[in-house]
Amino acid sequence: MVQPKGFEDPTNPQFVCKLHNSIYELKQAPRAWFNCLSTALLSLGFVSSQVDPSLFTYHSDSTHAFLLVYVDDILVTSNVQLFIDELISSLQLDFAMKDLGQLSYFLSIEATRDSSGLHLRQTRYIIDLLDRVNLIGIRPYRAPCVSGTKLSKFDGDPLLDPSEYRHTVGALKYVTLNCPDIAYSMNQLCQHMQAPTTAHWTAAKHVLRYLKNTLDFGLFYRPGSFSINAYCDSDWIGDPDDRRSTCGYGVFVGLNLISWSAKKQPVVSKSSTKAEYRCLALVTTEVYWLRMLLCELQISLDSPPVIWCDNISALAIASNPIFYARSKHIKVDYHFVREKFAHRDIILENISTSIQPTYIFTKGHTADRFCFLRDKMAICDLPASLRGNVSDNDADHSNIQENSKPSQ
Template identity: 80%
Template structure:
């Protein structure tokens, strides 16, 4: 607890302020606000998503409208601009709202369009982070972590004041919204929040050095097919302290990466097949969730989603109806994946390890290999022509509404 900036007491710098009343009303205010907004949207013909409670959809003949709510910030997108204007005018009759126009900045994420697609990046957020930790002038690196190295809780000396480390890693977690290339490194850093050491802080600064080298990089989305392809991989017994495996996956719609994860498994896997199969079950659940979401958005899939795995034993286990005694400990995951495969809800395919994009979520790599995998994630540098000004508008109209 510290005194707010601009209100420091020079006589008692160690004192803190006592809050007599919440600045934003009662504890139930957010729920009451959301209920009121939901009621207004439902009265206008919107439907609440069963998959994502913050998503509202409206379909009227050839008009499709999607509205996303985050506290008091609203994002609306549609293929009909006139309907967006009509919707905003209706909402403004009941709520004090301000139309911010075409989407350019939302929750720290910058958005820019051109004729080729949509760019999402967080340059301003990263610069503010570097300035906050006084590392704007650091030497940049080409990769966020060292190839083959593993962090351990026993490395280095315990930091006397871990607050800066925790704040920095927390900020890095938010950067992963548009930078999946640092997901593995940030996941490693998050595991040592309780007692970070000097080695962990050095690893965190290496991630910041990499972000300094790739300030304008971000996700790029372009129009195309709605075919779903998911890639999953695991690093068996990769943690040097507890020998748990790291699981990583990336889910693509067409050529666009829309979901990813780098996470340590909650239990120890007895074999690489078990580690890969647990990851396969995780990505199958994610694909099934995405498929239900697309159904709500009235998007039909021409073919079943495909999950790509580089472990032949895991693929064989999912296809073989005979359950072996040696694999009873993964029976739940087995039956889940097996059921989806039997129902043709998902198709399993093999991909060589050298071409596995999910490999970037499970371990560190050399700079050249890392850049190769990063390109497969569609994390690219923002074109110079799009920096600092708005360009061509996409076919779908998106607007950002802020509640006053």
């Protein structure tokens, strides 16, 4: 710590402020705040989730409630509206809180409900981002990247000031929370944060052009079954610099996309089968985590999750022990997937490459092909009838914001 400018003590320049209490910006302040809040929730009958530390669940007879915490913002939902009202009243005795009513805007994500389901989008955030980088008038485009292109660290000339690229890509990364269709492009851009070039900046602007064209696009969640279907795919030795593969997966609950990823593998795979099998192990881990989460929510599955892969050899390794001698270097992944498959915790199925939806996470496509894959991911435009509406009273959700430190 140093003396702030304008308040220096010339007679004692070595003096600094003595800290008597924790202040909000310190690293330990969020931990202290979370401990205080979790203690209060546990005393009210909530149980802390073992798979997601920010989730608290409540189950008593026919009453079920779920509370999600992000720093000092809280989402709570229940099948009994009276329980939500009593919970808020109880928390307000110890915390200075403000009830924002029905969920409409949370962490830059806009939520709009109608009779068919829940629409999530980030229209305001994207418009603010375009305005911040002075590209509000940029020409729209139908796809976030050019088909067949792979970014290399040797493309283009180094940027004189890379800070704008880093700020823009960092802001775009947050958009992937609700726009999984740009996950592959963001995976490419984030790999060049250290030394961005003009080619990388052009690719970033290409993503902005796509977002300009799809301002009201987002995820659409509708009620239905809780069957789990996961799709995985890998682009073998796709990186032009280190020849590592890019793997992508998408996990659906019913018709709703719940989890997705586009990630470069940490090691080089010597064959497409090994690259696909590593991706298969990754999505199996995600599916197993989701099963544990649904179990805590007291939601039972009628059938084991199904994982769809377009590589027959990878499926054969998981189901046929005779392939083990050829796959010693992926021994851990082999045992993990084989165990889940043998215990019928997962079901492995083959899918045609032409209809594999996770192709959108592993490579660039033409605009028509990209739109075809995007439609399979339950990413759609907001209906014109809902534009301008920010809330609806058809569901029992509340958005709570904590405005200050806990009352003493």
